[in-house]
Amino acid sequence: MKRLLDIRLPIGVVLGFVLLVLTLNLIPEQHAVRQPIPHTYGISDPQFLETMEAVYGGEVRRGHGVETLVNGDEIFPAMLGTIREARSSVNFETYIYWSGEIALHFANALADKAREGVPVRVLVDWVGSIPFDQRLIDIMQQAGVSFHRFRPLHWYTLDRVNNRTHRKLLIVDGSVGFTGGVGIGDEWLGDARNADEWRDTHYRVTGPAVSAMQAAFADNWLEGTGEVLQGSKFYPALRRA
Numbered sequence: 001m002k003r004l005l006d007i008r009l010p011i012g013v014v015l016g017f018v019l020l021v022l023t024l025n026l027i028p029e030q031h032a033v034r035q036p037i038p039h040t041y042g043i044s045d046p047q048f049l050e051t052m053e054a055v056y057g058g059e060v061r062r063g064h065g066v067e068t069l070v071n072g073d074e075i076f077p078a079m080l081g082t083i084r085e086a087r088s089s090v091n092f093e094t095y096i097y098w099s100g101e102i103a104l105h106f107a108n109a110l111a112d113k114a115r116e117g118v119p120v121r122v123l124v125d126w127v128g129s130i131p132f133d134q135r136l137i138d139i140m141q142q143a144g145v146s147f148h149r150f151r152p153l154h155w156y157t158l159d160r161v162n163n164r165t166h167r168k169l170l171i172v173d174g175s176v177g178f179t180g181g182v183g184i185g186d187e188w189l190g191d192a193r194n195a196d197e198w199r200d201t202h203y204r205v206t207g208p209a210v211s212a213m214q215a216a217f218a219d220n221w222l223e224g225t226g227e228v229l230q231g232s233k234f235y236p237a238l239r240r241a
Contacts, residue, residue, distance in 0.1 A: 061212070062240070063239075064208065064240075064241050066203050069180070069201065070201055071188075072189040072191070072200075073190060074202075075188070076188075080105060082170070083109045086113050086118050086120075086173055087118065088174070090113055090170075090172055091169070091172075091229075092171075093122075093123040093150075093165065093167050093169045094128070094129075095125045095128035095166045096183030097128070097132050098183070098184065098185035099133035099136065102185065103186075106184055107136040110143075111140050112143070114145045115144065120144070121221060122140060122146070122147045122148070123150055123165070124150065125150045125165045126149040126150055126151055126152040126164075128183075129149060148221075148225055151165070165220055167216060167220065168181065169217050173236070174214055174233065174236045175238060176204065176205070176210065179202070179213060180200065180203050181200040181201055182202045207240055210238060211235055214229070
């Protein structure tokens, strides 16, 4: 009987822990807009922008430059080239940063820029970067890159274990931004010529929208590190594109 109790106790503890995690993650979230909003006016109607600003709580800005980049053959050279041209800051946030050829290229480019004395900040999601090769992290950190994982798992964060950052942001000198769907993994290399080359779209952005992208990065960076990003180095005066 004693041996049976010895077995049941740890099993009960484990099951209780699992049930706690499941319960915390099944608690309903706050209501949010998750479906199309019916309206009777077209997107060229001034009422459309006014409604979008009211519903989403953000200002609709104009005067941006947006370049569409399709697949890794266009996306990665544009991002890496902009990193190499950085003069005052590089801020990079992504959900997926895996290992492999393109991951090494990014690690080296970010490390090289940090060695030049340019502040480089990298924020990767803890879940999305689980396959991250520690050697690549070492390359960056030894060069002076400020590298952090977003919301690592702790016992006191179990209620937020499924609350991840899926943002994919690269902001250079506060004046050029990249965002879209691509992750840092060899699966995105190429031009979608076959099933091994994933198709995706990214955008190179200039103009006032870059300040909003920087603010989005700064929000998660503050949560993860406690550092407040401010000043003209991060938020320079931006002309309409």
